[in-house]
Amino acid sequence: MKIAIPVDEKDIKSNVCVSFGRTPYFLLYDTHTKESVFLDNSAVASTGGAGIKAAQVIVDNKVNALLTPRCGQNAADVLKTADIKIFKTTNASIKENIEDYISGNLPLLEEIHAGFHGHGGK
Amino acid sequence: MKQLLILSGKGGTGKTTIASAFIKLSNAKAYADCDVDAPNLHLITGQSSEPEKADYYGLPKAEIDLEQCIQCDQCRQNCRFDAILVENDYMVDAFACEGCGVCEFVCPVKAISLKPAVAGELMLYSNAEKVFSTAQLKMGSGTSGMLVTEVKKKMKSAAIDTKVAIIDGSPGIGCPVIASLNGVDMVLIVAEPSISGISDMERIIKTSAKFGTKIAVCINKFNTNIKNSKQIELFCKKQDLPFIGRIPFDSDAVKAINNGLTIVDISCASGTAVKSIYNKTMELFFEDGGDLRS
Amino acid sequence: MQDFMDTEVNSMKIAVLSGKGGTGKTLVSVNLAAVVNQSVYIDCDVEEPNGYLFFKPEGILEQQISVKIPTVDNKLCNGCRKCVDFCKFNALAYIKDKMIVFEEVCHSCGGCIILCPIKAVIEKEKVIGKIQKGTSDQVTVYTGMLNTGEASGIPIIKRLLTENKRESNKLTIIDCPPGSACVVMESIKDADYCILVAEPTLFGVHNLNMVYELVKLFDKPFGVVLNKCLEGENPSEKFCLEKNIKILSRIPFDSELGKMNSNAEIAVMKSLKYRAIFSSLIETVKKELQHETTFNS
Numbered sequence: 001m002k003i004a005i006p007v008d009e010k011d012i013k014s015n016v017c018v019s020f021g022r023t024p025y026f027l028l029y030d031t032h033t034k035e036s037v038f039l040d041n042s043a044v045a046s047t048g049g050a051g052i053k054a055a056q057v058i059v060d061n062k063v064n065a066l067l068t069p070r071c072g073q074n075a076a077d078v079l080k081t082a083d084i085k086i087f088k089t090t091n092a093s094i095k096e097n098i099e100d101y102i103s104g105n106l107p108l109l110e111e112i113h114a115g116f117h118g119h120g121g122k
Numbered sequence: 123m124k125q126l127l128i129l130s131g132k133g134g135t136g137k138t139t140i141a142s143a144f145i146k147l148s149n150a151k152a153y154a155d156c157d158v159d160a161p162n163l164h165l166i167t168g169q170s171s172e173p174e175k176a177d178y179y180g181l182p183k184a185e186i187d188l189e190q191c192i193q194c195d196q197c198r199q200n201c202r203f204d205a206i207l208v209e210n211d212y213m214v215d216a217f218a219c220e221g222c223g224v225c226e227f228v229c230p231v232k233a234i235s236l237k238p239a240v241a242g243e244l245m246l247y248s249n250a251e252k253v254f255s256t257a258q259l260k261m262g263s264g265t266s267g268m269l270v271t272e273v274k275k276k277m278k279s280a281a282i283d284t285k286v287a288i289i290d291g292s293p294g295i296g297c298p299v300i301a302s303l304n305g306v307d308m309v310l311i312v313a314e315p316s317i318s319g320i321s322d323m324e325r326i327i328k329t330s331a332k333f334g335t336k337i338a339v340c341i342n343k344f345n346t347n348i349k350n351s352k353q354i355e356l357f358c359k360k361q362d363l364p365f366i367g368r369i370p371f372d373s374d375a376v377k378a379i380n381n382g383l384t385i386v387d388i389s390c391a392s393g394t395a396v397k398s399i400y401n402k403t404m405e406l407f408f409e410d411g412g413d414l415r416s
Numbered sequence: 417m418q419d420f421m422d423t424e425v426n427s428m429k430i431a432v433l434s435g436k437g438g439t440g441k442t443l444v445s446v447n448l449a450a451v452v453n454q455s456v457y458i459d460c461d462v463e464e465p466n467g468y469l470f471f472k473p474e475g476i477l478e479q480q481i482s483v484k485i486p487t488v489d490n491k492l493c494n495g496c497r498k499c500v501d502f503c504k505f506n507a508l509a510y511i512k513d514k515m516i517v518f519e520e521v522c523h524s525c526g527g528c529i530i531l532c533p534i535k536a537v538i539e540k541e542k543v544i545g546k547i548q549k550g551t552s553d554q555v556t557v558y559t560g561m562l563n564t565g566e567a568s569g570i571p572i573i574k575r576l577l578t579e580n581k582r583e584s585n586k587l588t589i590i591d592c593p594p595g596s597a598c599v600v601m602e603s604i605k606d607a608d609y610c611i612l613v614a615e616p617t618l619f620g621v622h623n624l625n626m627v628y629e630l631v632k633l634f635d636k637p638f639g640v641v642l643n644k645c646l647e648g649e650n651p652s653e654k655f656c657l658e659k660n661i662k663i664l665s666r667i668p669f670d671s672e673l674g675k676m677n678s679n680a681e682i683a684v685m686k687s688l689k690y691r692a693i694f695s696s697l698i699e700t701v702k703k704e705l706q707h708e709t710t711f712n713s
Contacts, residue, residue: 018305022271047181047221047265049506049521056500056509074518082511111334132464133594134438138619159595160436160626162619181504202484202526217601222525223504261596261630293437293594294463314438316678318466346671347678371671373646380618380651 001031003101004063005094006054010038015092020068021051021075027094028061031102051075058084067097067106076112123152123278124307125287126407129330131322133293135314136342139375141290142166142384143396148404151284154277155256156270156302157292158242164256166382173245178257178272180241180265181221184214190233197225197234217262242269246276253280267297274302286407299329308336308407310366310399315341315350323354327363337363338406340399344368364406367399427585428705431607431636433592433600435623437464439615440643440667443677444697445591446470451684451694453554456586458576460603461593462545462560462569469680473550473557481560481572482541483524488515492536499528499537523568545572547579556586569593573602587698596630604631609705610638611664616650624652628659637708639664641697662704665697 006023008015017023026039039061043053051071055078058066065085079086088109089097100106128144130137138155142163145153155163186197188211198206205218206225214225216239226234241263247254255277259266270292277287289306292298303309309330313323323339330337339358344351351368358365372392375385385393432445446467449457459467486499486508493515500508500515507522508515519542528537545562558580560572580588592603604610610631614624624640631638639662642653646669656663667673673690676683683690 043506046506047268047504049503049518052509052518052521053506056506056511059509059511074521077518078509078511078516081514081516111332132438133436134615159597160623162622165618165622200526200530202524217598220523220525221504222523222527223502224525224527224530227502227527227531259597261626261633262598262601266597314678317469317680318464319678322464346674350678373669376617376646377648380616380649382618 001064002062003029003031003065003067003098004058004061005029005067005089005097006041007038007094012036012094014094016067016069016089016094016097018069020066020071021054023054026054026057028063029098031098049074052078055079065101067101068109071109071112073112123282123284123287124407125289125305126403127156127289127291127302127306127309127335128312129291129299129302129309129326130293130312130314131326132314132316132319135312135319136369136375137293137312138162138166138290139379139385139392140310140312140340140342140369140396140399141288143386143393144400144403145288146384146386147397147400148286148288150286150288151252151282152277152280152287153254153289154273154287155254155290156273156298157290158257158259158266158269158273158298159292161256161258163290164245164254166379166384167254168382169247169254171247171249173247173256176244176246177240178242178244178259178269179238180263180268181219181239182236183216183219183221183239184223184225184234185237186212186214187233187235188212190231192231192233194230196228196230200224200228241265244269244272244276246280248280248282251282253277253282255280266292267301270298270301271304274305286404299326303330303333303335306333306335308338308403310403311337311339313339313341313354315344315347315354317350320350320354320357324357327361336406336409338366338403339363340366341368343371345370364402366402366406367395369395369399426587428608429588429590429606430609430611430701431590431592431604432611432613433604433627433630434594434613435596435626436619437594439613439620439623440641441594441613442466442470442591443643443673443683444611444613444641444694445589446682447684447690447694448698449555449587449589450553450682451691452587452589452698454586455554456556456558456580456588457591458558458580458588459560459591460573460576460599461591462562462572462599463593465559465561467591468548468550468557468559470682471550471552471555471557473548473552473559476548476550478546478548479575480543481545481547481575482543483571484526484539485519485522485524485542486517486526486528486537487540488517489536489538490514492534494534494536496533498531498533502527502531545569547572547576549579569599570602573599577603577606596626600627600630601634604634604636607636609701609708610636611701612638612640613643614640614652614655615644616642616646616652618651621651621655624655628661637704638662639701639704642666644669664700664704665693667693
């Protein structure tokens, strides 16, 4: 399984980022090969619709599941359409959340917050 | 570092007045002004040094290279925002331009390009002990939500070791407010006892609730309309929201602010009321353990 | 000559603005329109319209306002993604061979429609709000209301001001949104005169400066109404004196007025004192306008 996590730095020892759409980087982790790849989040500089763009990046990288503390409506719609499951991270440790996901102990993310209406506009 | 955000919904309720009092009472080491359209906090927090300034880029704006322009009018015809003006030359109205890129696309001679446009200025006052982050959005700009996010980011990256950061929020219920709510631990709502004030308060409560933060409500200038004040208290009870106090209208408060002082720097009725609200807020804020003493 | 000038002045458009909410902008707009009576009141604060709460207009006619949003014919779409890559607002996503449009994020620029090489993207109307027209006594009340979640109220403001062009023989009061952002600029574009409402505080003068810069930029004649005046120093008044700005009226802080306002009552209908204050204000503005017309025509 390929999972994605928004992270603060390009380091597996760093923290899970509090935001999905505007996270500086994504960690793409393969649960079989145990390989880690860090991606720059091209959506971070967006004036609006960052969640949508970030979700498109996740979809384009053929991810199976996203682990995140929160997610907006628009991004969730993109991920749902692509059949990507969204799980809720329980703390800031990347390693712990990956382990919990693998052992099936990570909950699904139920609380989807309203989209920020993509406010780059007026 | 946990974050306390002060919001109101309606403008002019006394948000900044209360935020500045809280900053004084807690001897806060980290605070921010997220009202980037009309920042006021810096007027009474008395900074002694010059801030670190940084340009903030919002939407890019279109620019027409007059030497290439053949006046074919394609740009003006396709612009949905009436942002292309013609006098003798073709020009872009920077206030109306939304940076969509259509004109750049349709121009047959590539005379138009999107250029980064400064939409505001970030200011960071920091020394070894304290950090104060604020910003000013340029007149006529949009993208205030993103600028708010930058203000908070700068405050956090100054990495001052402290338990509580106080954030003066933006008025309204739109995107800059939502941006300021992101990552906050508690929201204190300052309500105004007027018909429009009550309606705004209900909307800001709904918005804040979506973020799962703790919420508490207080009323400012409560004695300007006792009936409406009671209505607000009843509403809080029904919604199971902590109602933590009322502040009277106080002309001494105005005098203090006009002299660049907070309402807890002088002896006045509103200052006394705010002290009690502050204590109750901090109780709730640190409910799950820990306190202000670092 | 005097009669002609009176007619001109009577059909003027006056915009009322302030740097921040809560200074008394709606108080001034509503009461000016009410005291003149043969007038038009336009509420351009389409995110938080309040004027109608005071006027309680009757005989309401409503019109929906819509913008154009793209929609994709997925049968024609070949997945080239030119539109997704072009969109500066990230309103489009391409997933599982389907294009999705995020309507609230879309700015209706029309770019994707223009550039789709096989014309698979077409437009549909999306309602973003409405305008209501009613009457309260003899005041024509226009209210603009933006639906929550929508990006920009500008199309609604534009329509409000166009609708009003037909009633150009009456005095028009435009209640502007707070601040100095684009929606405010749109609201004052056609104004003949601007009234800036300021409160006597350190914050008030800071925000007054913002709208002062705005009206200067747009070259609009303007004056200031000092509201909630208390005894003692008034920083906003000081600002006006320093910059040689005309002070049109000083409304003292009055808890009675505050109470009426917080109960959405129109002061000039309930109090002779306020009827006099606002009548005097409109006369002052008319004189200022005549002064402008004489010297600038």
